[in-house]
Amino acid sequence: MPKLVDHEERRAHIVDALLRTAADSGLHAVTMRSVATAAGVSVRLVQYYFDTKEQLLLAALTRLAVRMGERIRDRVGAVGSSTAPRDVVEAVLLEAVPTDEESRTFHLVYTEYAVLSVTDPVLAGQSFLAAPDEMEGFLVGQLTAAQQAGATDPRLDARQEAVVLLAVSAGLGLSVLLGQRTADDAAAVLRYHLARVFPGRGAA
Structure with a gap:
């Protein structure tokens, strides 16, 4: 039986990756790709939960x-x-x-x-x-x-x-x-x- 996906947990994991990236390199350096790398997921998965970088930034706020x-x-x-x-x-x-x-x-x-x-x-x-x-x-x-x-x-x-x-x-x-x-x-x-x-x- 396939494992159920906790979407809120995934969203939180991605947002936390943005915060770590921003703390290390600054918000100006944040991209969908850099967040995906920090989260250990694909860019496509980040885009699945957040259509734009702006949405991701607001979620982190x-x-x-x-x-x-x-x-x-x-x-x-x-x-x-x-x-x-x-x-x-x-x-x-x-x-x-x-x-x-x-x-x-x-x-x-x-x-x-x-x-x-x-x-x-x-x-x-x-x-x-x-x-x-x-x-x-x-x-x-x-x-x-x-x-x-x-x-x-x-x-x-x-x-x-x-x-x-x-x-x-x-x-x-x-x-x-x-x-x-x-x-x-x-x-x-x-x-x-x-x-x-x-x-x-x-x-x-």
């Missing part, structure tokens, strides 16, 4: 979005639902720092997508590239909760502080990608800044 969301939820879940807002904020922002091969691939490829979206209207319209806006709203909520709990200065502008925190974490993540500092050094800088924002550690 969606894959990044799903995996990033899972990693953030795992981090937040690890600190517990009753944890102080400061610890939740730290857990979320640390996800912007590449600490393993998967997160390095994510941040490297995401940065390339973001740059391409400046001139590519199709990519510019993808909701995942608006993720920083959603994260900003989440951080505003955590900062507001911290103010109500007495864990940070009530005079702080929660919206402006959220923008600063995102900029700091993104910049630190990029500095790790560029080899300017280690992930541990970046995390230490982030925690230093958070200690100034949250001089107290009130409960949520």
Whole structure:
């Protein structure tokens, strides 16, 4: 009896091959053939699941979005639902720092997508590239909760502080990608800044 084909598993395998290729050589170097080679399948099979390179790129962007969301939820879940807002904020922002091969691939490829979206209207319209806006709203909520709990200065502008925190974490993540500092050094800088924002550690 012939083995049943798991089409979703095959699609995911091909998309993961694109992400590896992009992380190694850059999105500009990605072709259907290079992805097929990395996946160990034929070009025809890649084209069976993705009619065009654009479809493949969009599928990879969606894959990044799903995996990033899972990693953030795992981090937040690890600190517990009753944890102080400061610890939740730290857990979320640390996800912007590449600490393993998967997160390095994510941040490297995401940065390339973001740059391409400046001139590519199709990519510019993808909701995942608006993720920083959603994260900003989440951080505003955590900062507001911290103010109500007495864990940070009530005079702080929660919206402006959220923008600063995102900029700091993104910049630190990029500095790790560029080899300017280690992930541990970046995390230490982030925690230093958070200690100034949250001089107290009130409960949520």
